[in-house]
Amino acid sequence: MNHKGPATRIIHNRRHKDQFGSPYSPVYNTTTYRFENTAALLDVIEGRSEGNLYTRWGTNPSIREVEQGLAGLEQAEAALAFGSGMAAISATLLAHGRNGIVCVGDLYGGTQELLKNHCMALGIPVTFLFREEQNRLAHELGESGKLVYFETPANPNMAILDIRAIAETAHQHGALVAVDNTFASPINQQPLELGADLVLHSATKYLSGHSDITAGALMTSAELAKPVAAWRKNLGQLIAPETAALLSRSLRTLPVRIRQHNENAMAVAEAMEQHPKITKVYYPGLPSFEGHDLAKQQMTGFGGMLSIEVEGGQQAAEKVADSLNIFLLATSLGGVESLVSQPSATSHHGLSREERLKRGIGDGMLRLSVGLEDAEDLIADLNQAIS
Numbered sequence: 607m608n609h610k611g612p613a614t615r616i617i618h619n620r621r622h623k624d625q626f627g628s629p630y631s632p633v634y635n636t637t638t639y640r641f642e643n644t645a646a647l648l649d650v651i652e653g654r655s656e657g658n659l660y661t662r663w664g665t666n667p668s669i670r671e672v673e674q675g676l677a678g679l680e681q682a683e684a685a686l687a688f689g690s691g692m693a694a695i696s697a698t699l700l701a702h703g704r705n706g707i708v709c710v711g712d713l714y715g716g717t718q719e720l721l722k723n724h725c726m727a728l729g730i731p732v733t734f735l736f737r738e739e740q741n742r743l744a745h746e747l748g749e750s751g752k753l754v755y756f757e758t759p760a761n762p763n764m765a766i767l768d769i770r771a772i773a774e775t776a777h778q779h780g781a782l783v784a785v786d787n788t789f790a791s792p793i794n795q796q797p798l799e800l801g802a803d804l805v806l807h808s809a810t811k812y813l814s815g816h817s818d819i820t821a822g823a824l825m826t827s828a829e830l831a832k833p834v835a836a837w838r839k840n841l842g843q844l845i846a847p848e849t850a851a852l853l854s855r856s857l858r859t860l861p862v863r864i865r866q867h868n869e870n871a872m873a874v875a876e877a878m879e880q881h882p883k884i885t886k887v888y889y890p891g892l893p894s895f896e897g898h899d900l901a902k903q904q905m906t907g908f909g910g911m912l913s914i915e916v917e918g919g920q921q922a923a924e925k926v927a928d929s930l931n932i933f934l935l936a937t938s939l940g941g942v943e944s945l946v947s948q949p950s951a952t953s954h955h956g957l958s959r960e961e962r963l964k965r966g967i968g969d970g971m972l973r974l975s976v977g978l979e980d981a982e983d984l985i986a987d988l989n990q991a992i993s
Protein backbone atom coordinates (compact mmCIF):
# COMPACT_ATOMS: atom_id res chain seq x y z
CA MET A 607 0.00 0.00 0.00
CA ASN A 608 2.97 2.32 0.45
CA HIS A 609 2.81 3.79 -3.04
CA LYS A 610 -0.71 5.09 -2.31
CA GLY A 611 -1.39 8.59 -1.02
CA PRO A 612 -1.70 9.41 2.69
CA ALA A 613 -5.52 9.62 2.65
CA THR A 614 -5.87 6.19 1.03
CA ARG A 615 -3.26 4.65 3.30
CA ILE A 616 -4.76 5.93 6.54
CA ILE A 617 -8.32 4.88 5.64
CA HIS A 618 -7.17 1.37 4.75
CA ASN A 619 -4.88 0.95 7.75
CA ARG A 620 -5.96 -2.23 9.49
CA ARG A 621 -3.93 -5.19 10.51
CA HIS A 622 -6.52 -7.92 10.72
CA LYS A 623 -9.45 -9.02 8.63
CA ASP A 624 -12.48 -9.05 10.89
CA GLN A 625 -14.36 -12.37 10.95
CA PHE A 626 -17.72 -10.53 10.71
CA GLY A 627 -16.68 -8.39 7.76
CA SER A 628 -16.38 -5.13 9.71
CA PRO A 629 -14.19 -2.73 7.72
CA TYR A 630 -12.51 -1.64 10.97
CA SER A 631 -11.01 -3.56 13.83
CA PRO A 632 -12.79 -4.00 17.15
CA VAL A 633 -11.30 -2.42 20.30
CA TYR A 634 -9.09 -4.85 22.20
CA ASN A 635 -9.47 -3.73 25.81
CA THR A 636 -7.72 -6.88 27.01
CA THR A 637 -4.63 -6.51 29.18
CA THR A 638 -3.36 -10.06 28.70
CA TYR A 639 -3.38 -12.84 26.10
CA ARG A 640 -3.39 -16.59 26.35
CA PHE A 641 -0.77 -18.77 24.66
CA GLU A 642 -1.03 -22.29 23.28
CA ASN A 643 2.05 -23.39 25.19
CA THR A 644 5.08 -22.12 27.11
CA ALA A 645 7.33 -22.21 24.03
CA ALA A 646 5.00 -19.78 22.23
CA LEU A 647 4.98 -17.47 25.25
CA LEU A 648 8.78 -17.51 25.43
CA ASP A 649 8.98 -16.71 21.70
CA VAL A 650 7.17 -13.44 22.40
CA ILE A 651 9.02 -12.59 25.64
CA GLU A 652 12.38 -13.26 24.00
CA GLY A 653 11.47 -11.27 20.88
CA ARG A 654 11.38 -14.12 18.33
CA SER A 655 7.76 -13.45 17.44
CA GLU A 656 5.54 -10.38 17.53
CA GLY A 657 2.56 -11.74 19.51
CA ASN A 658 0.56 -9.87 22.10
CA LEU A 659 1.54 -10.32 25.70
CA TYR A 660 0.63 -7.54 28.11
CA THR A 661 -0.89 -4.19 27.18
CA ARG A 662 1.48 -1.99 29.20
CA TRP A 663 4.28 -3.28 26.95
CA GLY A 664 2.39 -1.89 23.97
CA THR A 665 1.66 -5.38 22.72
CA ASN A 666 -2.06 -4.90 22.11
CA PRO A 667 -3.81 -5.07 18.71
CA SER A 668 -5.56 -1.68 19.07
CA ILE A 669 -2.32 0.07 20.03
CA ARG A 670 -0.37 -1.67 17.26
CA GLU A 671 -2.97 -0.69 14.70
CA VAL A 672 -2.90 3.01 15.58
CA GLU A 673 0.91 2.89 15.60
CA GLN A 674 0.94 1.47 12.09
CA GLY A 675 -1.28 4.35 10.98
CA LEU A 676 0.86 6.94 12.77
CA ALA A 677 4.07 5.57 11.24
CA GLY A 678 2.52 5.70 7.77
CA LEU A 679 1.52 9.37 8.19
CA GLU A 680 5.14 10.43 8.75
CA GLN A 681 6.53 7.73 6.41
CA ALA A 682 8.44 6.36 9.38
CA GLU A 683 9.64 2.82 9.97
CA ALA A 684 8.11 2.78 13.45
CA ALA A 685 5.74 4.69 15.70
CA LEU A 686 4.99 4.55 19.40
CA ALA A 687 1.68 5.76 20.85
CA PHE A 688 1.56 7.32 24.31
CA GLY A 689 -0.96 8.46 26.90
CA SER A 690 -0.13 12.13 26.15
CA GLY A 691 2.16 14.32 24.10
CA MET A 692 4.26 14.98 27.21
CA ALA A 693 4.62 11.22 27.76
CA ALA A 694 6.03 10.87 24.22
CA ILE A 695 8.37 13.83 24.70
CA SER A 696 9.63 12.76 28.14
CA ALA A 697 10.31 9.15 27.11
CA THR A 698 12.15 10.37 24.00
CA LEU A 699 14.29 12.83 25.98
CA LEU A 700 15.14 10.17 28.56
CA ALA A 701 16.06 7.62 25.91
CA HIS A 702 18.04 9.89 23.56
CA GLY A 703 18.86 13.12 25.41
CA ARG A 704 20.93 11.98 28.35
CA ASN A 705 24.23 13.25 26.87
CA GLY A 706 22.76 16.73 26.60
CA ILE A 707 19.88 18.51 24.89
CA VAL A 708 20.24 21.66 22.80
CA CYS A 709 16.91 23.44 22.20
CA VAL A 710 16.38 25.97 19.44
CA GLY A 711 13.63 28.60 19.43
CA ASP A 712 10.40 28.71 21.41
CA LEU A 713 9.06 25.56 23.01
CA TYR A 714 5.69 24.45 24.33
CA GLY A 715 5.34 25.45 28.01
CA GLY A 716 5.11 21.87 29.30
CA THR A 717 8.25 20.88 27.41
CA GLN A 718 10.11 23.86 28.87
CA GLU A 719 9.04 22.84 32.39
CA LEU A 720 10.13 19.26 31.75
CA LEU A 721 13.54 20.41 30.53
CA LYS A 722 14.14 23.05 33.21
CA ASN A 723 12.60 21.39 36.27
CA HIS A 724 13.13 17.71 35.61
CA CYS A 725 15.80 16.99 32.99
CA MET A 726 18.21 19.45 34.60
CA ALA A 727 17.46 18.01 38.08
CA LEU A 728 18.48 14.61 36.69
CA GLY A 729 21.81 16.13 35.69
CA ILE A 730 21.08 16.27 31.96
CA PRO A 731 22.80 19.32 30.43
CA VAL A 732 20.18 21.46 28.68
CA THR A 733 20.94 24.52 26.55
CA PHE A 734 18.36 26.96 25.14
CA LEU A 735 19.20 28.94 22.02
CA PHE A 736 17.01 31.76 20.71
CA ARG A 737 16.02 31.36 17.08
CA GLU A 738 18.44 34.18 16.26
CA GLU A 739 21.30 32.26 17.92
CA GLN A 740 21.30 29.29 15.55
CA ASN A 741 24.85 30.09 14.50
CA ARG A 742 25.89 28.87 17.98
CA LEU A 743 24.39 25.43 17.41
CA ALA A 744 27.58 23.78 16.16
CA HIS A 745 29.53 25.16 19.13
CA GLU A 746 26.91 23.98 21.65
CA LEU A 747 26.85 20.48 20.17
CA GLY A 748 30.57 20.01 20.73
CA GLU A 749 31.44 16.34 21.00
CA SER A 750 28.96 13.80 19.61
CA GLY A 751 25.96 12.21 21.27
CA LYS A 752 23.68 15.17 21.95
CA LEU A 753 20.06 15.74 20.97
CA VAL A 754 18.78 18.84 19.14
CA TYR A 755 15.17 19.63 19.96
CA PHE A 756 12.81 22.19 18.40
CA GLU A 757 9.32 23.03 17.14
CA THR A 758 8.33 24.56 13.80
CA PRO A 759 6.04 26.45 13.39
CA ALA A 760 6.68 27.47 17.00
CA ASN A 761 4.23 28.79 19.55
CA PRO A 762 2.88 31.51 19.54
CA ASN A 763 4.40 33.60 16.73
CA MET A 764 4.61 30.72 14.24
CA ALA A 765 8.36 31.19 13.83
CA ILE A 766 9.74 28.83 11.18
CA LEU A 767 13.01 26.96 11.69
CA ASP A 768 14.92 25.38 8.82
CA ILE A 769 14.64 21.64 9.53
CA ARG A 770 17.07 20.63 6.77
CA ALA A 771 19.78 23.13 7.81
CA ILE A 772 19.55 22.29 11.52
CA ALA A 773 19.60 18.55 10.79
CA GLU A 774 22.70 18.98 8.63
CA THR A 775 24.61 20.85 11.35
CA ALA A 776 23.45 18.37 13.99
CA HIS A 777 24.50 15.33 12.00
CA GLN A 778 27.93 16.84 11.30
CA HIS A 779 28.35 16.87 15.08
CA GLY A 780 27.02 13.36 15.69
CA ALA A 781 23.77 14.63 17.21
CA LEU A 782 20.22 13.39 16.73
CA VAL A 783 17.37 15.73 15.79
CA ALA A 784 13.90 15.65 17.34
CA VAL A 785 11.12 17.87 15.95
CA ASP A 786 7.77 18.50 17.63
CA ASN A 787 5.50 18.51 14.56
CA THR A 788 2.25 19.15 16.46
CA PHE A 789 1.42 22.55 14.93
CA ALA A 790 2.02 21.52 11.32
CA SER A 791 0.62 17.96 11.42
CA PRO A 792 2.08 15.22 9.17
CA ILE A 793 -0.12 16.39 6.31
CA ASN A 794 1.60 19.79 6.09
CA GLN A 795 5.16 18.87 7.05
CA GLN A 796 7.30 15.73 7.02
CA PRO A 797 10.36 16.38 9.22
CA LEU A 798 11.85 12.89 8.67
CA GLU A 799 12.03 13.50 4.95
CA LEU A 800 13.80 16.82 5.70
CA GLY A 801 16.46 15.08 7.78
CA ALA A 802 15.06 14.85 11.32
CA ASP A 803 15.54 11.58 13.22
CA LEU A 804 12.59 11.71 15.62
CA VAL A 805 9.17 13.32 15.17
CA LEU A 806 6.89 14.00 18.11
CA HIS A 807 3.20 14.84 18.28
CA SER A 808 0.72 15.83 20.87
CA ALA A 809 -1.99 13.63 19.34
CA THR A 810 -4.36 15.55 21.63
CA LYS A 811 -4.35 18.26 18.95
CA TYR A 812 -4.77 17.78 15.17
CA LEU A 813 -4.24 14.00 15.08
CA SER A 814 -7.31 13.44 17.27
CA GLY A 815 -8.92 16.67 16.08
CA HIS A 816 -12.03 16.73 18.27
CA SER A 817 -10.71 17.90 21.65
CA ASP A 818 -11.85 14.66 23.24
CA ILE A 819 -8.75 12.51 23.80
CA THR A 820 -5.31 13.00 25.32
CA ALA A 821 -2.55 11.11 23.49
CA GLY A 822 0.94 11.41 22.06
CA ALA A 823 3.12 9.85 19.39
CA LEU A 824 6.72 9.34 18.34
CA MET A 825 7.58 8.46 14.74
CA THR A 826 11.15 7.32 13.98
CA SER A 827 13.32 4.40 12.85
CA ALA A 828 12.88 0.96 14.40
CA GLU A 829 16.33 1.30 15.94
CA LEU A 830 15.67 4.66 17.62
CA ALA A 831 12.18 3.58 18.73
CA LYS A 832 13.49 0.60 20.68
CA PRO A 833 15.02 2.37 23.71
CA VAL A 834 12.04 4.78 23.84
CA ALA A 835 9.68 1.78 23.96
CA ALA A 836 11.62 0.46 26.96
CA TRP A 837 11.19 3.76 28.84
CA ARG A 838 7.51 3.86 27.88
CA LYS A 839 6.99 0.34 29.16
CA ASN A 840 8.73 0.88 32.48
CA LEU A 841 7.36 4.36 33.13
CA GLY A 842 3.92 3.00 32.22
CA GLN A 843 3.11 5.72 29.67
CA LEU A 844 0.94 3.67 27.34
CA ILE A 845 -2.06 4.91 25.45
CA ALA A 846 -5.23 3.10 26.55
CA PRO A 847 -6.55 0.67 23.88
CA GLU A 848 -9.91 2.46 23.87
CA THR A 849 -8.15 5.78 23.22
CA ALA A 850 -5.97 4.16 20.56
CA ALA A 851 -9.11 3.04 18.72
CA LEU A 852 -10.58 6.56 18.94
CA LEU A 853 -7.33 7.97 17.60
CA SER A 854 -7.40 5.45 14.72
CA ARG A 855 -10.86 6.71 13.87
CA SER A 856 -9.71 10.34 13.95
CA LEU A 857 -6.70 9.66 11.73
CA ARG A 858 -8.98 8.54 8.88
CA THR A 859 -10.25 12.11 8.49
CA LEU A 860 -6.92 13.85 9.19
CA PRO A 861 -6.01 14.66 5.55
CA VAL A 862 -9.41 16.21 4.78
CA ARG A 863 -9.57 18.04 8.12
CA ILE A 864 -6.12 19.57 7.64
CA ARG A 865 -6.97 20.71 4.13
CA GLN A 866 -9.94 22.66 5.53
CA HIS A 867 -7.96 23.99 8.54
CA ASN A 868 -5.39 25.32 6.04
CA GLU A 869 -8.04 26.95 3.88
CA ASN A 870 -9.94 28.52 6.80
CA ALA A 871 -6.79 29.84 8.49
CA MET A 872 -5.61 31.40 5.22
CA ALA A 873 -8.97 33.16 4.81
CA VAL A 874 -8.91 34.42 8.41
CA ALA A 875 -5.25 35.54 8.10
CA GLU A 876 -5.96 37.47 4.88
CA ALA A 877 -9.01 39.17 6.43
CA MET A 878 -7.07 40.12 9.56
CA GLU A 879 -4.21 41.50 7.50
CA GLN A 880 -6.68 43.97 5.94
CA HIS A 881 -8.15 45.01 9.29
CA PRO A 882 -7.11 48.53 10.38
CA LYS A 883 -7.06 47.60 14.10
CA ILE A 884 -4.84 44.55 13.63
CA THR A 885 -1.23 45.68 13.55
CA LYS A 886 0.35 42.34 12.72
CA VAL A 887 -0.64 38.86 11.56
CA TYR A 888 1.61 35.88 12.15
CA TYR A 889 0.69 33.19 9.62
CA PRO A 890 3.24 31.19 7.59
CA GLY A 891 0.97 31.32 4.54
CA LEU A 892 1.04 35.10 4.19
CA PRO A 893 3.69 36.43 1.78
CA SER A 894 4.25 39.30 4.27
CA PHE A 895 5.23 36.83 7.04
CA GLU A 896 8.92 36.69 7.90
CA GLY A 897 9.22 32.91 7.59
CA HIS A 898 7.01 32.56 4.51
CA ASP A 899 9.73 31.59 2.02
CA LEU A 900 11.16 28.97 4.34
CA ALA A 901 7.67 27.67 5.13
CA LYS A 902 6.98 27.35 1.41
CA GLN A 903 10.12 25.25 1.01
CA GLN A 904 9.46 22.77 3.80
CA MET A 905 5.67 22.75 4.24
CA THR A 906 2.96 21.61 1.82
CA GLY A 907 0.27 23.54 3.72
CA PHE A 908 0.47 26.31 6.29
CA GLY A 909 -1.74 24.93 9.04
CA GLY A 910 -4.63 26.15 11.15
CA MET A 911 -2.71 28.21 13.71
CA LEU A 912 -2.14 31.94 13.56
CA SER A 913 -1.61 34.89 15.88
CA ILE A 914 -2.74 38.47 15.58
CA GLU A 915 -1.60 41.64 17.29
CA VAL A 916 -4.48 43.86 18.39
CA GLU A 917 -3.98 47.63 18.47
CA GLY A 918 -4.20 48.92 22.05
CA GLY A 919 -2.17 46.23 23.82
CA GLN A 920 -3.12 43.70 26.47
CA GLN A 921 -6.44 45.19 27.56
CA ALA A 922 -7.69 45.64 24.00
CA ALA A 923 -6.73 42.04 23.20
CA GLU A 924 -8.46 40.80 26.32
CA LYS A 925 -11.62 42.65 25.32
CA VAL A 926 -11.54 41.07 21.86
CA ALA A 927 -11.01 37.59 23.32
CA ASP A 928 -13.92 38.11 25.73
CA SER A 929 -16.22 39.43 22.97
CA LEU A 930 -15.84 36.51 20.55
CA ASN A 931 -18.85 34.22 20.24
CA ILE A 932 -17.79 31.44 17.89
CA PHE A 933 -14.12 31.29 18.93
CA LEU A 934 -14.07 29.73 22.39
CA LEU A 935 -11.75 31.20 25.00
CA ALA A 936 -9.66 28.11 25.75
CA THR A 937 -6.12 26.78 25.54
CA SER A 938 -5.18 23.81 23.32
CA LEU A 939 -5.61 23.63 19.55
CA GLY A 940 -6.30 21.44 16.58
CA GLY A 941 -9.97 20.64 17.19
CA VAL A 942 -12.93 21.14 14.87
CA GLU A 943 -13.97 24.18 16.97
CA SER A 944 -12.10 27.48 16.78
CA LEU A 945 -10.28 28.62 19.92
CA VAL A 946 -8.71 31.87 21.05
CA SER A 947 -6.11 32.41 23.76
CA GLN A 948 -3.93 35.27 24.90
CA PRO A 949 -0.33 33.98 25.19
CA SER A 950 0.50 36.58 27.87
CA ALA A 951 -2.32 35.15 30.02
CA THR A 952 -1.81 31.44 29.26
CA SER A 953 1.24 29.74 27.74
CA HIS A 954 3.66 32.60 28.49
CA HIS A 955 2.08 33.90 31.70
CA GLY A 956 5.19 33.02 33.70
CA LEU A 957 7.48 35.33 31.69
CA SER A 958 8.18 38.98 32.48
CA ARG A 959 6.96 41.55 29.93
CA GLU A 960 10.54 42.13 28.83
CA GLU A 961 11.09 38.39 28.28
CA ARG A 962 7.85 38.15 26.31
CA LEU A 963 8.75 41.06 24.06
CA LYS A 964 12.20 39.57 23.49
CA ARG A 965 10.46 36.42 22.23
CA GLY A 966 8.29 38.47 19.88
CA ILE A 967 5.14 38.08 21.96
CA GLY A 968 3.51 41.51 21.88
CA ASP A 969 1.14 42.84 24.56
CA GLY A 970 -1.85 42.64 22.24
CA MET A 971 -1.20 39.18 20.86
CA LEU A 972 -4.05 36.69 20.46
CA ARG A 973 -3.47 33.14 19.28
CA LEU A 974 -6.17 31.57 17.14
CA SER A 975 -6.70 27.88 16.49
CA VAL A 976 -8.87 28.09 13.39
CA GLY A 977 -11.41 25.28 13.32
CA LEU A 978 -13.70 23.84 10.67
CA GLU A 979 -16.63 26.27 10.92
CA ASP A 980 -17.52 28.36 7.86
CA ALA A 981 -14.65 30.79 7.31
CA GLU A 982 -16.97 33.75 6.69
CA ASP A 983 -18.64 33.21 10.08
CA LEU A 984 -15.24 33.14 11.79
CA ILE A 985 -14.18 36.36 10.08
CA ALA A 986 -17.50 38.04 10.98
CA ASP A 987 -17.04 36.95 14.61
CA LEU A 988 -13.55 38.47 14.71
CA ASN A 989 -14.72 41.67 13.06
CA GLN A 990 -17.56 42.22 15.55
CA ALA A 991 -15.28 41.45 18.51
CA ILE A 992 -12.55 43.82 17.31
CA SER A 993 -14.97 46.69 16.73
Ligand SMILES: *Cc1c(COP(=O)(O)O)cnc(C)c1O
Pocket residue numbers: 690691692693714716717757786788789807808809810811820821822
Ligand atom coordinates in the same frame (compact mmCIF):
# COMPACT_ATOMS: atom_id res chain seq x y z
C1 LIG B 1 -0.08 20.34 23.57
C2 LIG B 1 1.32 20.27 23.12
C3 LIG B 1 2.23 19.39 23.73
C4 LIG B 1 1.85 18.51 24.91
O1 LIG B 1 0.89 17.56 24.57
P1 LIG B 1 -0.12 16.90 25.63
O2 LIG B 1 -0.92 15.97 24.79
O3 LIG B 1 -0.92 18.01 26.26
O4 LIG B 1 0.70 16.19 26.64
C5 LIG B 1 3.51 19.35 23.22
N1 LIG B 1 3.90 20.12 22.20
C6 LIG B 1 3.07 21.01 21.61
C7 LIG B 1 3.55 21.84 20.49
C8 LIG B 1 1.74 21.10 22.05
O5 LIG B 1 0.91 21.99 21.47
